[in-house]
Amino acid sequence: VTGSSRGIGAAIAKALAREGWPVGVNYRSDAEGAEAVVKEITDAGGRAVAVQADISDLDAADTLFKRLEEELGPVLVLVNNAGVRADGLSPQIDDEDWAKVIDTNLSAAFRLTRRALRPMIRGRFGRVVNIASIVGAERANPGQANYAASKAGLVAMTKTVAAEVARRGVTVNAVAPGLIETDMTEDIGDGLLQHVPARRAGTPDDVAACVRFLVSQDAGYVTGVCLTVDGGLTA
Numbered sequence: 001v002t003g004s005s006r007g008i009g010a011a012i013a014k015a016l017a018r019e020g021w022p023v024g025v026n027y028r029s030d031a032e033g034a035e036a037v038v039k040e041i042t043d044a045g046g047r048a049v050a051v052q053a054d055i056s057d058l059d060a061a062d063t064l065f066k067r068l069e070e071e072l073g074p075v076l077v078l079v080n081n082a083g084v085r086a087d088g089l090s091p092q093i094d095d096e097d098w099a100k101v102i103d104t105n106l107s108a109a110f111r112l113t114r115r116a117l118r119p120m121i122r123g124r125f126g127r128v129v130n131i132a133s134i135v136g137a138e139r140a141n142p143g144q145a146n147y148a149a150s151k152a153g154l155v156a157m158t159k160t161v162a163a164e165v166a167r168r169g170v171t172v173n174a175v176a177p178g179l180i181e182t183d184m185t186e187d188i189g190d191g192l193l194q195h196v197p198a199r200r201a202g203t204p205d206d207v208a209a210c211v212r213f214l215v216s217q218d219a220g221y222v223t224g225v226c227l228t229v230d231g232g233l234t235a
């Protein structure tokens with residue numbers, strides 16, 4: 001699970017561990033957070049290792065997979081969760097902020113997916129889940145042209161790759177969260193919340209539950225979908 005030192009990724013890592021999966025807890029800088037997630041999993045009887053890698057590095061996919069294959073065995077599930085924002089109205093988004101968001105949220109997810117697929121196809125089983133966002137397609141959020149483009153690209157990639165590998169027993173899906181309470185959204189005021197029919201922000205566990213389903217054996221015939229989890233915001 002990329003970016004699982006905190007927030008939604010941490011909840012996904014713990015949910016998958018509860019299902020019996022050994023989990024690679026990837027992080028970029030928050031070693032303490034990642035170790036805390038690993039400890040919570042191992043204290044509960046599960047298996048997990050923390051693996052540092054900045055997924056926007058070109059060689060990160062190989063480094064990560066080699067380490068996980070050595071320590072935990074073949075990687076049967078990939079959750080592309082790590083994501084960043086660099087908001088600004090379009091005239092103010094510079095090339096660096098455009099590239100940073102596209103590189104991390106989209107290009108890195110592609111490289112990790114590409115690396116994950118070969119052994120999944122050989123083994124005739126695999127699950128890829130990409131964490132997108134409702135701003136990718138369903139609800140525009142002014143100030144997030146780079147972020148929205150990255151998430152729309154992620155959903156398009158999800159559907160295309162899903163169609164490519166469906167006959168090999170590998171599913172590829174996306175989850176599109178609405179407003180979820182994490183560090184990423186702590187600067188977002190109550191304005192958006194007023195529009196959420198559920199009258200509350202989502203929790204990381206709300207998102208993790210969807211991922212847990214998509215990864216399960218029960219979801220074997222679900223592929224190429226984007227599951228929205230937003231308390232009705234885009235209904």
Ligand code: NAP
Pocket residue numbers: 002003004005006007008009026027028029030031053054055056081082083084104131132133134176177178179180181182183184185
């Ligand atoms: P968060 O609290 O900001 O956590 C982001 C996580 O990603 C951290 O663990 C961070 O690791 C990691 N990360 C960032 N850049 C990385 C990189 N280059 N390489 C490796 N790890 C990296 O974010 P969140 O709210 O949990 O969001 C998780 C995902 O859900 C993102 O893709 C986000 O776009 C999506 N999402 C969130 C919301 C929401 O309302 N929160 C809504 C829709 C979609 P370090 O701390 O170690 O840097």
